[in-house]
Structure formats: structure tokens, C-alpha cells
Amino acid sequence: MADSTTKRVTSADVARLAGVSRATVSYVLNDTPRQTISPGTRDRVRDAAAQLGYSPSAAARTLRTGRSDVVLCLLPDWPIGPEVGSNLGHLSAALARHGLTLVVHPGNREDRPMSELWKAITPAAVIAYTGFSDAETAAMRSAGVALVVALSRRDRGRELAVPQELVGRRQAEHLARAGHTRLGYAYPDDPRVRFFAEPRLAGVRAACAALRLPTPVGLTVPLDPAAASEAVRRWQATGVTAVCAYNDEVALAVLAGARRAGRSVPGDLAVIGVDDIVPARLSDPPLTTVTTDQAVAGAHLAATVVAAMNGRAAPTLPAADIVRVVARESV
Numbered sequence: 001m002a003d004s005t006t007k008r009v010t011s012a013d014v015a016r017l018a019g020v021s022r023a024t025v026s027y028v029l030n031d032t033p034r035q036t037i038s039p040g041t042r043d044r045v046r047d048a049a050a051q052l053g054y055s056p057s058a059a060a061r062t063l064r065t066g067r068s069d070v071v072l073c074l075l076p077d078w079p080i081g082p083e084v085g086s087n088l089g090h091l092s093a094a095l096a097r098h099g100l101t102l103v104v105h106p107g108n109r110e111d112r113p114m115s116e117l118w119k120a121i122t123p124a125a126v127i128a129y130t131g132f133s134d135a136e137t138a139a140m141r142s143a144g145v146a147l148v149v150a151l152s153r154r155d156r157g158r159e160l161a162v163p164q165e166l167v168g169r170r171q172a173e174h175l176a177r178a179g180h181t182r183l184g185y186a187y188p189d190d191p192r193v194r195f196f197a198e199p200r201l202a203g204v205r206a207a208c209a210a211l212r213l214p215t216p217v218g219l220t221v222p223l224d225p226a227a228a229s230e231a232v233r234r235w236q237a238t239g240v241t242a243v244c245a246y247n248d249e250v251a252l253a254v255l256a257g258a259r260r261a262g263r264s265v266p267g268d269l270a271v272i273g274v275d276d277i278v279p280a281r282l283s284d285p286p287l288t289t290v291t292t293d294q295a296v297a298g299a300h301l302a303a304t305v306v307a308a309m310n311g312r313a314a315p316t317l318p319a320a321d322i323v324r325v326v327a328r329e330s331v
Contacts, residue, residue: 009054018048024048050197059163059280066216072123073094076108076130077192082276083294090298096263098306100124129195136215148301163319168203170290171272173243174325176211180242183208184235186221186254188246197246200274209305221250221257227258232269241269242331248273248280251287255330266330270331285329293322318320 011025018214020041025034028045048054053144073091078084093103105117118126119142125146132140132147140147175183204216217238220229232254235243245251251273258265265271265285272288273280282285297317304314 008011009052013052014045014054017046017052018044019211027224029054033270036330041262049197069100070123071100071125071127071308072121073102073104073127074117074129076195078106079190079193081247081249081275083292084276084292087298087301090295091141091301092298094299094302095305098302100305101301108171110189113248119143125309127301127305148305148308163204163317163323165206166292166319168200168205168244168275168292169207170203170323170325171200171274171309172204172207172211172213172216173273174288174290174327175242175244175270176213176241176330178205178270178331181213182239183216183242184238184243185215185216185218186231186243187218187244188250189220190224193246198244198246201289216244221253222243223249223253225253225256225260225331229256229260230254232257232261232263236263236269243269244270245271245273248275248277248287248289251289251330252279252283255283255285255287258293265330272325272331276326281306281328283330288328290329291324296322 011022011029014025014029015022018041024037025045027037028042029049058155073088075084080088081160086105088102095102103123122143123145125148126140127148129149132149137147155300161323172183183204185204187201188197201216201218208214208216209264217235217240219234221228221231243251245254254269254271255265258269258271271287273287274291276289276291278288300315300317307314
């Protein structure tokens with residue numbers, strides 16, 4: 001009968017199987033520089049580690065190097081849709097190229113105090129989308145934890161260049177180029193996404209002001225055809241001929257509302273979304289949208305984290321180059 005308890009594999013086990021010292025195992029698996037170890041010995045150690053399922057202890061590596069390889073990303077209580085998921089995937093891959101591991105904690109401060117989270121994990125850096133108190137920021141710095149904060153202010157940590165306002169500008173500018181002068185804005189009914197919705201609306205308003213167009217007519221549009229149909233009627237009653245939607249899902253609701261109200265798109269009402277999700281390409285008509293190159297955005301965020309860890313200035317995100325309109329038949 002097998003023992004129900006499983007002994008944890010150690011570097012001593014790897015050393016015995018490979019026929020080398022524990023020091024050699026440590027040098028090989030941790031890629032310690034300036035060690036003259038033959039390729040054959042390195043292969044033997046790695047093969048033994050793979051056979052036993054051994055990997056170096058993260059805690060031990062932190063003690064040895066004085067730095068964790070974990071980057072803790074503290075997400076607010078956001079719905080994890082395709083765009084956020086894509087961003088996190090590209091961020092994880094980009095951090096891995098720097099030898100860093102991404103750990104994501106979704107939720108909010110009420111779930112668990114942020115100080116408990118970062119102290120429990122002792123990361124190399126924290127990416128946050130909400131502010132920290134001066135005491136919390138000072139505690140992180142004292143612990144050697146780099147802080148990167150996505151805020152509109154620059155006085156706490158390192159600001160992430162999240163180009164949400166530019167997204168709204170691109171929407172409005174595209175509609176204006178198509179000849180529309182009276183725009184509406186379809187605002188989401190989910191309060192969790194205000195972080196994105198408010199700057200996008202601000203971008204639409206700024207573009208209208210710059211183009212000397214009337215202030216856009218903003219209406220909250222639930223993901224419900226009947227409610228969206230009422231919004232379409234209200235927009236058309238005020239002369240709106242084109243709508244910038246918070247994202248593609250809200251834009252698809254506007255399309256459904258237009259059909260229910262007996263209006264044609266783009267003949268009676270043009271619609272533009274954000275994110276370029278797959279259903280946007282399959283809708284009737286296919287949805288014009290604004291997309292952001294998440295691979296570039298993820299690489300930029302990873303480079304910002306690495307710069308913060310090393311006390312260097314953050315790189316500049318080429319936002320104007322990575323935010324673009326995907327033109328389809330809804331405009």
C-alpha cells in the first residue's frame with residue numbers, strides 16, 4: 001500500500017540522481033553566472049530535475065538574490081472581458097521575457113486589505129488601478145517593492161499611459177469625417193467600468209469641442225433591446241445621426257435597439273464601438289470599432305514595471321500609433 005504522504009522533492013534528490021553536488025544543482029537551475037560547468041553536466045542536472053518534477057524554491061531564490069520575481073497586479077472589481085483578458089495575457093508574456101511572473105488578484109479593498117496582499121506575496125512590483133495612501137506607498141518603498149499606478153495623477157508611483165481618452169477621440173473623429181455633426185454617446189449601465197467609460201466620453205467631448213460640433217448627447221444604454229430602442233428614439237428626436245458606444249457590447253445593443261425601432265444602420269444611425277470583439281465582425285451590419293494593440297500595450301506595461309524596479313524613467317507609450325479605427329459597414 002502506498003504511503004499517503006508525498007515527500008517534497010529537494011535539490012539533494014536531484015543531486016543524487018544526477019551524480020553531482022547540491023551546489024552544482026543550484027548553480028545550474030538558477031543560471032548562476034561565472035560558473036564553469038560543462039554542458040553535459042548541465043544537461044544531466046536539468047534532466048534529473050525534470051524527471052523528479054523539481055523546481056527551485058521561489059522563497060529561497062528571493063533570499064539569495066534579494067528580489068522576488070513576482071509582479072502582483074491588483075485589479076479593481078472589473079468584469080474580465082476580452083480586452084482586459086487580452087491585456088493580461090500579453091502582459092504576462094512580456095513580463096516572462098524579463099524573467100518575471102505575473103500574479104493577478106481581482107477584487108477590491110473590501111475583500112482583503114491591499115497591504116495584506118503585497119506583504120503576503122512580497123513581490124518585486126505592484127501594478128494597481130487605485131491609489132494608495134502615503135503610508136502604504138512608503139511601506140512598499142521601504143520593502144523594496146516598486147509601485148506602478150494607473151491614475152490620472154502623477155504623484156503616486158508611476159502612472160500608466162492608458163489612452164482611454166484617445167479611444168473616444170478616435171471614435172468621434174471618424175464619425176465627423178463620415179459627415180456626422182450631431183453625435184450621441186452610449187454609456188454603459190455597469191458602474192464597475194467607469195474607469196474606462198468616463199475618459200472615453202471625455203475624449204468624445206474633447207473631439208467635438210475641437211471640431212466645433214455640439215456637445216454629444218449621452219444616454220445610458222443597458223444590454224437590452226427594448227431599453228436600447230428607447231435610447232435610439234431619444235437620440236433621433238434630438239437630431240443625433242451617429243453614436244459612439246462605450247464598447248462593442250453596448251454598440252451591439254444599439255444595433256439591436258435600432259432594428260427594434262425600425263431604424264436602419266448606418267442609413268438612419270451610424271454606430272461605432274470599441275474593442276473589436278469577434279461578434280462585432282459578425283453583426284448585421286458588421287460593426288465599425290476602435291481597437292488597441294494589446295501586444296504593444298502589454299510590452300509597454302512590462303517595460304514600465306522593469307524600469308520602476310530599477311529606478312529608471314518609464315518609457316513612453318506610442319499611444320497614437322496603437323489606437324486605430326477598424327472601419328466596417330455600421331458607419
